[in-house]
Amino acid sequence: MSEVDDELRCDRLTRFWTRWGLVVGAAILIGLAAFGGYLYWQHRQHQAAGVDGEQLQSAYDALAQNDTKTADAKLKTLAGSNVDAYRALAEFTQADILLQRDDLKGAAARFAAIAGDNSLAQPFRDLALVRQTMAEYDTMKPQAVVARLGTLAVPGNAWFGSAGEMVAVAYLRMNKRAEAGRLFGQIASDKDVPDTLRQRAVQMAGVLGVDAVGQSEDTKTQ
Structure with a gap:
């Protein structure tokens, strides 16, 4: 009876893998590929964040030397960053530069764009709303x-x-x-x-x- 049971189990496993082996294998490969892709994405995100941090520091260094042309170019690139914090900081800095140039309308528009960006954390958006109001207060x-x-x-x-x-x-x-x-x-x-x-x-x-x-x-x- 034991040998018969073993034969039955073996036959069932053989039929199962004959019918579903490719599907199961493909599912496992897809899962492994997705996991590997996620790990790679995380690695790329960390790399991108490091590059963005260096770019932001370079922009601040340029501003400290009154090199607004270089700072503007770096901030413009960072304003399109996928990292929310760096994007927000770049946009705030762009608005502050406009304030220093007495371009209140342009600064207010920049702050308004930050305040309306639903992808940013609420504290960033609230601060932008406050700064926008400061720029527009007299009007x-x-x-x-x-x-x-x-x-x-x-x-x-x-x-x-x-x-x-x-x-x-x-x-x-x-x-x-x-x-x-x-x-x-x-x-x-x-x-x-x-x-x-x-x-x-x-x-x-x-x-x-x-x-x-x-x-x-x-x-x-x-």
Whole structure:
């Protein structure tokens, strides 16, 4: 009986491999090829990131030497990088160069493109929106500033200081002194906000009759 069972198993295996051997083999080869391709892709990505890092540093070195022509050429190439972080940094630098040239419209357009790039991480996009608003601030209606930056001008947001200050000034332009004073007070009491910005907020809060120290206590209890 044991010999019969062995013969049956052998016969079944023979028929299985006769019928499906090529399919199984092909599937294994495809899987190995895909895995090998993935490893190669990762290797190429690391190589590309290293090259992009060197290009970005070269662009910064050129800017330090006031060689904007060389920097522009390198940044233009990096702006098409497949590595999101390097692409974003290149585009931010391009926009900053335009700001230095007093090309506010061109810089705002560049920042707007970064803010609208869904492939980038949200902090990059939020920063670009803040910088875009800075470039356009003098030509914007205060209502538009509040509408654009309202969700960023809240305690705890990474860009609360810069966004909050612009929104607070927009409130003043709208003659909403209470809202402006409260926002300046929140900025003044936020230890994560840069010192220079906090100092301005303390001064503005005081002018508007808001106790920045008292506001700090209110913020802690919220």
